[in-house]
Amino acid sequence: MNPFDELRDALGQEISANHLSGQRIQVRCKALSAKEAIGTPEHEDYPIIKGREVMVEAEFGGAKGQAFADAYEEADYSVDDLMTMALDSNRRRASFIAGLNAVYRYLNLCDKTVHCRDAEPLECASHVAEAVVPGQKVLLVGHQPRFLEKLSAHGAVRAVDMDEGNIGTAFSGVVIEPPEMTEEAIDWCDTIFATGSTLVNGSLPTFLNRGKPVVFYGVTVSAAARILNLNTYCRCGH
Structure with a gap:
């Protein structure tokens, strides 16, 4: 099975079990600046500081999920959208993964969804x-x-x-x-x-x-x- 099929199947089960479908809570995806993402670390050769990558962040019910990517979009997705959105590009997959991380963090199903900072x-x-x-x-x-x-x-x-x-x-x-x-x-x-x-x-x-x-x-x-x-x-x- 395609990993994204497995991820969507699992997400769909949680949406159903936790009655999240149809809620007006949005998954808001945006790219963070390097400083927002990792603060001011001692070294400046990380890809995000050099501008090679961006950190995409989604927020769901106050919980944040992030994903590193080389492309991004600024968009609002409902939880239901995550189940149907096309995953045909890095920017779309980044939005989906950030959103998945945010939803799972909201449900306390995973931790460490936000990047470390500074030192x-x-x-x-x-x-x-x-x-x-x-x-x-x-x-x-x-x-x-x-x-x-x-x-x-x-x-x-x-x-x-x-x-x-x-x-x-x-x-x-x-x-x-x-x-x-x-x-x-x-x-x-x-x-x-x-x-x-x-x-x-x-x-x-x-x-x-x-x-x-x-x-x-x-x-x-x-x-x-x-x-x-x-x-x-x-x-x-x-």
Whole structure:
């Protein structure tokens, strides 16, 4: 089954069980500025600060859900709209995922749906090596500079990213590879450590059922991890 079919099935069950259908509460999707999203962290090389990505935020009944994406829309969706909206682009999928995170947070079905801020990204990264088995070869999917620093200090790492501005450049001694190298890198690695943004760009199924442990990091995947039974890492999310 397509992961989004599973997500919609689960959301539909919660809408029905909690009598949310037809309510006038709206899911309001908007893009946050870098400062709104992660405050003022010590380093300025995060994709959102460099303008490579945006943080899409949805609010439902006072609960907030976020999703990283490379495109966004500013729109109001009802809960029922989430069940029928086309998911044919990154911006639409970002709205859906942010909305799903907000609804699930409202229902107390998941936590850590809001990104960490200020000094917290560094605190999160300082523990990232604990999420993988020491000595294993790690594939990092999505260039997260602090994670790459910490993981590469503990063992062999390869990293793939979609940002052409990163591809071919060495960070922490690791040259960022293009998406075309993903299959080879999966075969090479022992563990996959992937950004939850793979859910938004549609590549998440690439990393499932590969016979390799996979951990998805960040707030984007919060509700989906609960529904799809995914392993996650998000130490300092809110």
